[in-house]
Amino acid sequence: MSLTHRFCKRLPGNYYRLVYACTWLCSAKKDPNQTFGRKKLTMDILKNAHRLPVLDWNLNFFGGHYQQVANDWFVPQDKHQAFELIFILHGQECLTIEHEKYHLNQGDFVLIPPGFRHTAQAIDQLTYFCFHFDLDEPNFIVQLIQNSPVFFPKMDPINREIRPILGAMVELVSPTTTYSFEDKMQIQIYLSQILMAFNRLIPTKTASTNANQSRYAKIIAETLKSTLNEAILHPIDETSIQISIADLMSSIGISEGYGNRLFKEAYGFSPQQYLSTLKLKWAKKMLLKPQFSVSEIAQTLGYQNASHFSRQFKRWTAMSPKTYRQIVAKN
Numbered sequence: 001m002s003l004t005h006r007f008c009k010r011l012p013g014n015y016y017r018l019v020y021a022c023t024w025l026c027s028a029k030k031d032p033n034q035t036f037g038r039k040k041l042t043m044d045i046l047k048n049a050h051r052l053p054v055l056d057w058n059l060n061f062f063g064g065h066y067q068q069v070a071n072d073w074f075v076p077q078d079k080h081q082a083f084e085l086i087f088i089l090h091g092q093e094c095l096t097i098e099h100e101k102y103h104l105n106q107g108d109f110v111l112i113p114p115g116f117r118h119t120a121q122a123i124d125q126l127t128y129f130c131f132h133f134d135l136d137e138p139n140f141i142v143q144l145i146q147n148s149p150v151f152f153p154k155m156d157p158i159n160r161e162i163r164p165i166l167g168a169m170v171e172l173v174s175p176t177t178t179y180s181f182e183d184k185m186q187i188q189i190y191l192s193q194i195l196m197a198f199n200r201l202i203p204t205k206t207a208s209t210n211a212n213q214s215r216y217a218k219i220i221a222e223t224l225k226s227t228l229n230e231a232i233l234h235p236i237d238e239t240s241i242q243i244s245i246a247d248l249m250s251s252i253g254i255s256e257g258y259g260n261r262l263f264k265e266a267y268g269f270s271p272q273q274y275l276s277t278l279k280l281k282w283a284k285k286m287l288l289k290p291q292f293s294v295s296e297i298a299q300t301l302g303y304q305n306a307s308h309f310s311r312q313f314k315r316w317t318a319m320s321p322k323t324y325r326q327i328v329a330k331n
Contacts (some may be wrong), residue, residue: 011064
């Protein structure tokens with residue numbers, strides 16, 4: 001739902017970057033054969049470890065607001081790159097989502113997936129609350145897109161569990177639009193509770209090869225990111241960092257050519273270019289750690305040698321890894 005030119009009470013937009021990455025402590029006498037996260041000594045030290053998962057994701061909440069509108073209020077067709085939840089506080093609203101009409105009454109809500117075209121129209125004395133959210137956790141997003149209904153009427157079991165949380169969110173809306181750190185953390189807690197309720201209550205089904213094709217680009221991006229993170233932080237062997245785009249497409253259930261076309265149409269660049277962007281992020285992160293040599297970083301990221309990695313890094317940034325490290329150290 002477009003937020004342009006609306007007079008409404010809003011919740012703050014919060015961008016949470018949760019990064020939990022493993023860094024290894026090196027001794028004064030460094031083993032020349034030991035590299036970041038890959039060498040046998042490190043793996044032997046952790047061979048009996050029971051790990052918690054690595055969390056490296058973006059949890060986004062934005063556009064949170066409620067407002068009362070006139071009966072002639074209308075929102076033209078729109079779509080977003082995030083989920084949108086619309087909750088009816090009072091009155092009635094008619095929503096058209098991908099050519100399906102939904103009549104919402106007080107207590108009903110809808111969950112609109114990313115990319116779904118929709119329009120909205122007030123019917124009678126409408127007051128609504130809505131917000132957008134996104135989480136780059138591939139398995140959960142795929143489940144939510146493929147298995148979740150769009151419409152949750154008031155008497156639906158999922159609605160009954162989530163509705164009190166939505167009410168608590170509405171209570172947080174401040175006319176002054178000034179929010180403390182505690183307020184923002186509370187919003188994150190409420191959003192997490194809603195996502196956990198969806199995850200727990202929406203039945204898991206076998207992924208359908210007929211799922212909406214426009215969703216695949218996002219699934220590819222999220223799967224690439226999680227696969228690379230797992231390969232770097234929990235390497236199985238020396239070849240685990242070598243990620244095959246073709247194999248990834250096959251695991252999703254589409255051909256490499258079709259997946260590449262969908263991805264480029266959605267984002268304007270290829271999956272391989274996106275993978276390079278993710279590697280650049282990791283390279284910059286590791287170059288901040290002086291205990292890791294350029295050779296170690298190159299091997300961690302799957303390059304044949306330091307020279308190959310240095311040439312690629314210079315294509316990315318117009319400077320060598322050594323120069324980048326020196327500039328960052330000065331700043």
